[in-house]
Amino acid sequence: MDRRTVLRAGAGAGAGLAAGLWAVPARAATAAARKDRDWAALKRLLGGRLYFPGDPRFAPLNLPANHLYSHRVPAAIACPRSHEDVLATVEWAGRNAIGVVPRSGGHSYAGYSTSDGGLLVHLGGMRDVTVKGTTLTAGAGARLLDVHAALKGTDLLLPGGYCPDIGVGGLVLGGGIGPATRSHGLTCDSLTATTVVTGDAYTAHCHENSNPELFWACRGGAGSNFGINTSFTFGLHRVPKATAWYDLSWEWKNAARALKGLAELIADPRYRRNLTCRFGLRTAGGRRVYAQGLFFGPEQTLRKLTALLRPRTSVTGTAGIQDCMHRFYETAPGDPYLAGSIVAGADLGASVADGLVDALGSWKPASPASRATVSFFAMGGADTALRPADTAYVHRDATFIVDLAAYWSDTDPSRVADAGRHRLQGLYRGLSKDLGTDAYQNFPDPGLKDWQTAYYGKNYARLQTVKKTVDPGGLFRYPQGITPA
Secondary structure: OOOOOOOOOOOHHHOOOOOOOOOOOHHHHHHHHHOOOOHHHHHHHOOOOEEOOOOOOHHHHHOOOOHHHOOOOOOEEEOOOOHHHHHHHHHHHHHOOOOEEEEOOOOOOOOOOOOOOOEEEEOOOOOOEEEEOOEEEEEOOOEHHHHHHHHOOOOEEOOOOOOOOOEHHHHHHOOOOOOOHHHHOOHHHHEEEEEEEEOOOOEEEEEOOEOHHHHHHOOOOOOOOOEEEEEEEEEOEEOOOOEEEEEEEEOHHHHHHHHHHHHHHHHOHHHOOOEOOEEEEEOOOOOEEEEEEEEOOOHHHHHHHHHOOOOOEEEEEEEOHHHHHHHOOOOOOOOOEEEEEEEEOOOOOHHHHHHHHHHHHOOOOOOOOOEEEEEEEEOOOHHHOOOOOOOOOOOOOOOEEEEEEEEOOOOOOHHHHHHHHHHHHHHHHHHHHHHOOOOOOOOOOOOOOOHHHHHHHHHHHHHHHHHHHHOOOOOOOOOOOOOOO
């Protein structure tokens, strides 16, 4: 039975770096989806926690972190508070032939945690986090800030990301990179178990010895593909010693030299596991060159290393691991933006650094709020301990991941967004010629050509087989979603 209606996502300035996907008009899609479905039954199942357009709670629940996709309007928003609620919701959606989009943090770069005319399942009522010994269990809607609160004052680490409001679910399902990736691996590498309500309304308890193929897929296969993960269990890392941290910046005239020096430092095999780094260029508030990270060693040694880079400003210190992770948290601004990524398997060459500095140096803001960022996330440490086929996350030979983004404000006219998109496309084309077209699935670009290979490589066929097993009818679908084999 054909139970689903596919709605193409992305519109106007949200067309991605390479091509556009035009959305069904939100009002028409929502009206069509509302018709001839037993919404009263779902509302009873959820104890009234089902909201429709016009309800005072609907708009704030619907607003995504990337305001570029705030025009999308689901037929309704379901707010489950338990695994049983999620199971009942998925069963109802299957009977009533409506697509489901789960949301934990709502931070999808490409708006894949939003819906036009489908059922948005908002998991914010399931944010519980418990810690027992070195095991952490997080609910479907838990955010990184919830994890930090549960671990505060301890020497325990879950390698997470940089944004405190991001959903743990979205982070881990796509891989999960952050300040401790090179030292302790990706977030998905610490996942030991997860419970999933699959597309065919089955409760799958997943670990190495139970539903092993689905467990494999949940470590890098990206969210919204196989069902709704209602809980995640992680093995924590104990970091008993104080950790050194650093925050560096350079004048723009020294940007190319700084990038080359940083690339050489992170490529040094002596520091692949004890030095973590995110570095890059920003045009906001005056052009900025920066580097931040952790060093699992003496602060004195760290200072010697950073001095070789000759930064304009250099701030270092030592702290417990939780304070170190919290130090580099950055809250998403909420502005509309376009983004893309490149997973590089080679070191950053001098010519690439020079070209990048020239491109960002000539970036003309189209409005006071418009800006661009290029961030490099150093890889090549503990993230290489597993083989590409060991988890769905395939990029085990990466040296760094590049994140490209252009921002503007909600009130800027469309020409500002168009200018940002045009410049970003050019920047991506230039970098991809030297660094390749592999991409990070947690930084999706809706216009990426051959995204199946770019995100998943040779693992895509196996992911398709998992999809066919757990969601054969395609209850969970989006433009770059995995299709059944």
